[in-house]
Amino acid sequence: MFRGRYQHTIDPKGRLSIPAKFRDVLARYEGGALVVVPDGECLEVYPVAEWERMESKLREQSRFSAEVREISRLYVSRARDVALDGAGRILLSPDTRREAALDKNVTLVGGGLDKFEVWDRGRFEEYDGALSVGDDGAPHLEGRVAVDSIAVADENLAAHLSAPDFFDSERYPEIRFTSSAVRVGEGGEIEVEGDLQIKDRTRRVLARGNLSGPHADPAGNERLGVQLETSVDRREFGLEWNAPLPQGGFALENEVKLDVHLELVHEA
Numbered sequence: 035m036f037r038g039r040y041q042h043t044i045d046p047k048g049r050l051s052i053p054a055k056f057r058d059v060l061a062r063y064e065g066g067a068l069v070v071v072p073d074g075e076c077l078e079v080y081p082v083a084e085w086e087r088m089e090s091k092l093r094e095q096s097r098f099s100a101e102v103r104e105i106s107r108l109y110v111s112r113a114r115d116v117a118l119d120g121a122g123r124i125l126l127s128p129d130t131r132r133e134a135a136l137d138k139n140v141t142l143v144g145g146g147l148d149k150f151e152v153w154d155r156g157r158f159e160e161y162d163g164a165l166s167v168g169d170d171g172a173p174h175l176e177g178r179v180a181v182d183s184i185a186v187a188d189e190n191l192a193a194h195l196s197a198p199d200f201f202d203s204e205r206y207p208e209i210r211f212t213s214s215a216v217r218v219g220e221g222g223e224i225e226v227e228g229d230l231q232i233k234d235r236t237r238r239v240l241a242r243g244n245l246s247g248p249h250a251d252p253a254g255n256e257r258l259g260v261q262l263e264t265s266v267d268r269r270e271f272g273l274e275w276n277a278p279l280p281q282g283g284f285a286l287e288n289e290v291k292l293d294v295h296l297e298l299v300h301e302a
Contacts, residue, residue, distance in 0.1 A: 035059065035144070035146050035147060035148060036056055036059055036144030036145070036146070036147065036148075036149065036150040037055075037144045037145070037146050038053070038055060038143075038144050039141055039142070039143050039144075039291070040053040040055075040056075040141070040142045041139070041140070041141050041142075041155065041293075042140055042141075042142060043138055043139055043140070044126065044131070044136060044137075044138050044139075044140060047125070048125055048126045048127065048128065048131065049119075049123040049124070049125050049126075050123060050124055050125075050126055050140070050152070051121070051122055051123050052118065052122050052123065052124060052142070053142060054122075055144075056142065056144060056150060057118070057122050060081060060118065063081040063082070063083050063084075064083070065082070065117075066117050066118035067081070067082040067115065067116075067117055068080065068081060068082060068115070068116050068117065068118070068124060069081075069082055069085040069113050069114070069115055069116070070113070070114055070116050070124070070126065070130060071109060071110070071112055071113040071114070072112055072130065072133035072134035073109065073134075073151075074277065075134070075135045075153070075154070075191060075286070076134055076135075076151045076152060076153045076154075077126070077130065077131075077134035077136060077151065077152040078149050078150075078151055078152075079124075079149060079150050079151070079152060080148070080149045081148070081149075082115070084148040084149060085113070089110065092105065092106065092110070112133060114127065114130055134152065134154075135154050135186065135191060136152060136153075136154045137154050137185075137186070139154070139155040139157070140152050140153060140154055140155055141153045141155055141291070143287075154186055155293075156184055156185065156186040156195075157184070157185050158179045158180065158181075158183050158184055158185070158209075159183040159184075159185050160179070160180035160182075160183035161177065161178065161179040161180065161183070162177065162178060163175065163176065163177030163178075163260075163294075163296045163298065164176055164177070164298070165216075165258070165260065165298055172216070173213075173216040173218070174213055174216065175211075175213040175216055175226055175228070175260075176210075176211060176212045176213065177210070177211050177294075177296070178208050178209065178210050178211075179208060179209040179210075180207065180208060181196060181201045181203040181206065181207055181208060181209060182196055182203045182207065184196070184201075194275075199274075199275045200273055200275050201232075201233065201273070202233060205233075206232070206233045206234065209230070209231065209232050210230075210231045211228055211229065211230050211231070211239075212228050212229050213226050213227065213228035214227055214228045214229065214238075215227045215228070218245065222244050222245045222246065223242070223243075223244060223245075224242070224243050224244060224245050224260070224262070225240070225241070225242050226240070226241045226242075226243075226262060227239070227240045227241075230266070230271075232271035232272070232273070233271055233272045233273075234272070235270065235271040235272050237266070237270050237271065239264050239266060240264060241262040241263060241264035241292070241294070242262065242263065242264070243260065243261040243262035243263055243294070244261050245258060245259065245260060245261075246258070246259035246261070247259050248300070255299050255300065256299070256300035257297055257298065257299055257300070258297075258298045258300070259295075259296070259297055259298075260294070260295070260296040260297075260298060261293075261294070261295050261296075262293075262294040263291065263292060263293050263294070264291075264292050265289055265290065265291050265292070266289075266290055266292060267288050267289055267290075268286075268288060268289075268290050269288055
């Protein structure tokens with residue numbers, strides 16, 4: 035069974051590296067053949083033996099069943115064969131990436147099943163943050179994100195995410211964060227606790243990560259890198275929309291991982 039989450043990048047030629055732990059599972063199957071099939075806003079990846087087992091079960095059903103015909107027409111018909119190369123990568127065609135709404139940065143998700151999924155990692159392109167030190171010497175981190183700057187591979191999905199039944203960017207154009215405590219370890223580890231506001235909901239979150247620097251850039255500016263990550267349940271922020279998938283389950287997971295990467299410039 036495939037378990038765990040891994041962040042990878044699809045290279046310019048469309049090749050995606052498969053995590054070592056997933057390759058260990060695949061080694062139990064004869065050969066390196068896989069089947070990939072777009073399903074909603076993700077790509078499902080099966081060992082060919084598991085895919086053929088699923089097809090066999092489908093053939094056992096009545097061909098006159100409307101549900102069987104729909105699965106065959108909308109799901110099975112889009113499946114494509116791929117194979118692991120010597121470097122542990124699979125090649126995804128432009129059509130496959132487009133149908134699964136995959137751009138460049140992706141997350142591979144194993145949910146303890148006989149398949150794993152590849153999801154696009156959406157990102158925001160307009161944001162800013164500031165790290166300051168108060169009179170008491172305590173650091174304080176705050177930031178904002180422009181909701182309409184969200185970037186995903188599927189333009190229709192991007193429009194839907196800004197719509198009233200999700201982020202509702204017209205009424206709530208920004209996501210905001212204000213820290214209540216920042217703790218820095220001797221090795222550059224950082225732990226930040228604070229209030230995250232999405233729409234009209236504010237929840238306390240705890241993020242962990244690392245600091246890098248300070249270092250001087252070519253222009254002589256002093257820079258400090260901040261990397262943080264945390265997970266939230268999107269429903270706690272009023273992001274309730276979802277859609278069922280033909281094979282069961284839903285298009286969006288409720289638990290969302292947030293990755294923050296900042297490059298802060300010291301102001302004199």
